[in-house]
Amino acid sequence: MADAIELRGLTRWYGSRRGVLDLDVAVQEGEVFGFLGPNGAGKTTTIRMLLGLIRPSAGTATIWGLDCWRDAPALHRRLAHLGSDPGYLGEMTARQTLDYLGAMRGIARGAWRPLAERLELDPDLPVRKLSRGNRQKVGVVQAFMGSEPLLVMDEPSTGLDPLMQREFLALVAEARAAGRTVFLSSHNLTEVERSCDRVGIIREGRLVKVATVAALVGDHTRAVNLVLGRPAENGAFDLPGVTVLSSTGQDVHLMVRGDVNPLLGRLARLDVRDVAISTPDVEDLFFRYYDGSVAGSEGRALADARAAAAAAEPREEVSR
Amino acid sequence: MTALTLRLELRRSRMIALWLGVIAVAYSAIIGAMYPIILDNAAAIEDYMKIFPEALMAAFGMTGSLADPGVFFSTYIGTFLWPLIAAIAAIFLATRPVAADVERGWSDLALGTPLGRVRWLVASIAAQVLVLAALAAVTVAGVVVVGLVVGAAFDVGRFAAAAVILWLFASAVAGIASVVGAVTLSRGIAAGITAAILIAMYLANVVAQLQPDIAWLADVGFFKYLATTELVDAGMVPWASVAVFVVTAIVGWAASLAVFARRDLLA
Numbered sequence: 164m165a166d167a168i169e170l171r172g173l174t175r176w177y178g179s180r181r182g183v184l185d186l187d188v189a190v191q192e193g194e195v196f197g198f199l200g201p202n203g204a205g206k207t208t209t210i211r212m213l214l215g216l217i218r219p220s221a222g223t224a225t226i227w228g229l230d231c232w233r234d235a236p237a238l239h240r241r242l243a244h245l246g247s248d249p250g251y252l253g254e255m256t257a258r259q260t261l262d263y264l265g266a267m268r269g270i271a272r273g274a275w276r277p278l279a280e281r282l283e284l285d286p287d288l289p290v291r292k293l294s295r296g297n298r299q300k301v302g303v304v305q306a307f308m309g310s311e312p313l314l315v316m317d318e319p320s321t322g323l324d325p326l327m328q329r330e331f332l333a334l335v336a337e338a339r340a341a342g343r344t345v346f347l348s349s350h351n352l353t354e355v356e357r358s359c360d361r362v363g364i365i366r367e368g369r370l371v372k373v374a375t376v377a378a379l380v381g382d383h384t385r386a387v388n389l390v391l392g393r394p395a396e397n398g399a400f401d402l403p404g405v406t407v408l409s410s411t412g413q414d415v416h417l418m419v420r421g422d423v424n425p426l427l428g429r430l431a432r433l434d435v436r437d438v439a440i441s442t443p444d445v446e447d448l449f450f451r452y453y454d455g456s457v458a459g460s461e462g463r464a465l466a467d468a469r470a471a472a473a474a475a476e477p478r479e480e481v482s483r
Numbered sequence: 484m485t486a487l488t489l490r491l492e493l494r495r496s497r498m499i500a501l502w503l504g505v506i507a508v509a510y511s512a513i514i515g516a517m518y519p520i521i522l523d524n525a526a527a528i529e530d531y532m533k534i535f536p537e538a539l540m541a542a543f544g545m546t547g548s549l550a551d552p553g554v555f556f557s558t559y560i561g562t563f564l565w566p567l568i569a570a571i572a573a574i575f576l577a578t579r580p581v582a583a584d585v586e587r588g589w590s591d592l593a594l595g596t597p598l599g600r601v602r603w604l605v606a607s608i609a610a611q612v613l614v615l616a617a618l619a620a621v622t623v624a625g626v627v628v629v630g631l632v633v634g635a636a637f638d639v640g641r642f643a644a645a646a647v648i649l650w651l652f653a654s655a656v657a658g659i660a661s662v663v664g665a666v667t668l669s670r671g672i673a674a675g676i677t678a679a680i681l682i683a684m685y686l687a688n689v690v691a692q693l694q695p696d697i698a699w700l701a702d703v704g705f706f707k708y709l710a711t712t713e714l715v716d717a718g719m720v721p722w723a724s725v726a727v728f729v730v731t732a733i734v735g736w737a738a739s740l741a742v743f744a745r746r747d748l749l750a
Contacts, residue, residue: 177749211748211749214591214594214595215594216591216594216747216748216749217747217748217749218747235594235599236597236598236599237597239594239595239596239597239598240597243595244591244592244595246588246591246592248588249588249591249592250584250587250588250589250590250591250592251589251592252495252589254495263487263491264592264593264596266484266487267484267487267488267593267596267597267598268596268597269597305592
């Protein structure tokens with residue numbers, strides 16, 4: 164399958180301040196690619212370069228072989244864009260806004276109506292009277308109302324309530340089913356996990372990992388909680404990739420990296436009353452790439468977020 | 484797409500055009516209605532004016548008898564009302580696409596469509612040209628129509644030509660504001676710089692007329708060229724004014740197009 168988006172050594176500096184550094188990634192046609200990172204990691208900078216709004220300091224960004232800066236107007240015939248906080252004109256209604264932006268993209272007047280109804284958007288209110296979530300709905304409708312083969316979205320579900328977030332994920336799934344390519348930046352881990360084929364994790368301007376969600380989850384650690392009929396002998400879990408996190412005799416918490424078969428073989432010989440094996444989600448993986456090495460307020464924020472996530476998800480306590 | 488954007492820009496300009504138009508028409512209509520009174524009392528007014536230094540009167544455009552339509556128009560409209568109206572409208576309209584819309588993010592949406600930066604800005608410049616022309620027209624129309632109603636012998640053709648000079652002045656201001664906006668991408672900064680340039684030009688013109696040894700100062704600004712007296716009174720077209728304003732407007736807009744097309748759009 165051909166590459167829809169190709170970033171080669173893409174770098175952007177704002178004076179002496181880092182934007183993104185040496186990004187290398189290719190997004191295939193028909194793929195939903197998640198670009199994951201906290202605020203300030205460089206997601207929006209990357210998207211603004213993809214849209215031709217800012218010029219790379221070094222490297223190239225191409226979409227279907229066209230240079231994102233030089234060929235921006237031609238590229239915009241083939242892509243739809245949604246920003247995290249679209250700057251709509253407050254005096255215009257959602258209807259006027261969507262009709263104007265639709266006409267600019269060659270979309271029939273009112274073609275947005277079914278989507279607006281689906282997202283329960285009142286199109287006749289001036290945008291300045293809409294709540295943050297409803298303004299974002301205008302953006303979602305605007306992004307999905309056409310049939311451009313590429314969707315570029317920057318934190319698209321920000322401000323949407325959970326029901327609308329679910330609807331948004333359904334729209335992404337429909338776009339993928341229709342063969343459209345989606346490039347989606349987010350710090351919403353659940354959104355990325357549920358919607359994306361592959362994820363790129365960006366940290367302090369650099370891509371630290373690009374992999375399929377399945378591969379990311381599969382290659383990493385699993386938490387295994389055991390309740391045994393009687394305490395296991397010493398060294399019962401001395402197996403490659405297995406670490407005993409805690410053991411109170413009959414209750415054993417293990418962490419397994421890689422192949423789980425040796426452990427399963429060992430468990431078959433033990434008196435196991437209960438077993439729970441949990442795979443890490445994208446959130447676990449995300450924190451893994453940020454864990455312990457992010458300084459300052461960002462690090463504290465991540466640590467806080469991690470603690471909150473751990474508190475909300477008891478199984479994650481075990482895995483850590 | 485350009486036509487669509489032009490329509491949107493005109494639509495977005497409705498409120499400022501309406502309010503400035505109402506103010507301009509109301510003021511110019513009152514001034515127009517006063518003309519017969521000034522005409523009837525010209526001798527007394529001229530006697531009164533003699534108490535002011537000649538240079539001071541010249542500095543504020545009052546050179547000659549207020550009974551002359553040209554002096555009357557220049558004094559009350561050309562050098563007083565119009566620079567204010569033109570500055571407000573031109574700065575507001577010209578900084579909108581290149582600065583305000585970038586700051587608020589609207590340009591991201593508009594330029595996220597197949598519309599290119601140059602076409603987007605050309606559409607906006609066309610809207611500026613039309614709105615400023617409309618404001619100049621209604622400002623002059625207010626004086627002329629009311630003046631004719633109350634019996635003034637105004638030459639409609641010459642006043643229409645004066646409206647063109649006013650329009651070109653406003654366009655030159657818009658050209659400057661546009662390029663400053665494209666460079667700074669900040670409406671506040673662009674408006675401040677453009678206003679400061681205009682105030683400096685105005686003061687230079689005043690000082691130049693009060694101090695003959697630095698009369699050259701008037702040449703560096705617009706206000707020397709905002710001269711409609713001889714146009715209205717004698718039908719003499721101020722070609723130097725036309726040239727200065729047209730060149731400034733075109734150079735300003737062209738420079739803003741060149742800058743805007745090549746620069747990063749970062750608020």
